[in-house]
Amino acid sequence: MPNAAASKTAITPRRDEDFAEWYQQVIRAAELAEPSDVRGCMVIRPWGYGIWENMQRQLDAMFRATGHRNAYFPLFIPLSYFAKEAEHVEGFAKECAVVTHSRLEVDADGKMKPSSPLAEPLVVRPTSETIIGASYAKWVQSYRDLPILINQWANVVRWEMRPRLFLRTTEFLWQEGHTVHESEAEARAETLRMLDVYETFVRDHLAIPVFSGEKSESERFPGAVRTLSIEAMVQDRRAIQAGTSHFLGQNFSRTSGIQFQNREGKQEFGWTTSWGMSTRLVGTLVMAHGDDDGVVLPPRIAPTQIVILPITPKEETRAKVLEACDQLARKLRASCYVDLPIEVEVDRRDLGGGVKNWEWIKKGVPVRIEIGPRDLEKDSVTMSRRDQSVKAKEFMAMEEFVQRASDVLMSIQENLYERAKKFRDDNTRKIDNKKDFYDFFTPKNSAKPEIHGGFALADWSGSREIEEEIKNDLKVTVRCIPLGDCAQAGRCIFTGEPSSRRVIWAKAY
């Protein structure tokens, strides 16, 4: 049954059978993360955390390069701080974890019970605008103290109803940038600049193309004047917000008292921004590039870029094979891929060769190298790329591979981007009337919906009622309103009213 074996995929079900289940299975098979006993929370395992660490390191460098510095603010926010900005509280009220006691006591039944109620409850940060604002208020007196350009790497808690690994968990890791500026124009420019950083990062490092734009009023961050986002398409053709950047106007500086004497000598409230990206990106990465054999990692973000698998069928050649593997690893580590030493691992575990090979396939390591006795004789290696068929192998001299390694990684990175972009473009459509719009977003099989839809570019008047109606009918929302001046006036496909431009509609995570 060679055919059956050849068509067998490492992950069951396949993406086209049940995408949601496929996603869970991939994460488990690749050992990225697992659900914990704590409701809605996950354990991020080394391979998944390694991906996050790479994202952190690379994003952090970009923040530094744009003049930002890291700092750290408290996990707990006094309820009174949090409640100052009316829209902000309202937006987050339903998903706050609140600390109300400071100790445990053993009760009559021998059970531990909270005691010593706090004078003021503390909210576990769902986001830090208010607590950071309290510090900024102390730091800012003069226009000379501005801008403040600070980022924080932290965990936050949002008591969501329906958690999914990486995409939506009660606790998640993220970075949140919080800046203060002396003028509206400067703050608005900062918002755009960071959106651009995000777009660049996701495109060049994660190999995922995005659309960027402004959120509609209904999707805006609670308390923001303007929310920008980047929107990626994953393989079930749904949209996923990969990063956001908010222009907060003076809303938060007013409530936090961030005030300064401006160049004219007058008191003025600071103009603030905030922007963030989270571990959700790991899930995005999985859904954007993964295949029916598991995760497929872009080389730039892979914790291990090249894994070397020693083939040791005979005891007498074992030592030599391992030595050759170590030697190759050393050479590779001495060479660079995008300015950093190549990350190599020799998998010496005492396991069946096939098992090992498949483990790395499922983990999505970009390049697998096999070295066995026959390779030793010819001083060659066998290479497999994760962006190509699992069975595909390329043979070359060891020295040649050392020379080419960086190029191979680059080629995989490019290939993944091109593939993702083609998928996105193939499933993005201009739509000019309501019927086509509804057809586009309606699955043929309503009992077991197949993968359908995508991004629809359609004119919209900006009416909130229409937005609501579409959401109720199709679960489709405005993902973003593209920026830029390539806008073309048209007519809203739902109402016929004038529209200034097409906006991007999709079902979203």
Added chain:
RNA sequence: CGGGCUGUGGCUCAGCUUGGUAGAGCGCUGCGUUCGGGACGCAGAGGCCGUGGGUUCAAAUCCCACCAGCCCGACCA
């Protein structure tokens, strides 16, 4: 927070209707055979059957309560 379903070795589940010695497959450990490949054989380890209460001579099984998880809604990065 509403509506439905499910809690049994690490994982997926059978057993429950009709109460009577706790099971299978995968995984794990050991030995052997294979092996440029997710192989096979044999032997083994591992379970307060979600928690608490009740009925009963006897409860994984029947009854009640609670807790947790999954799916479908409302909420969201």
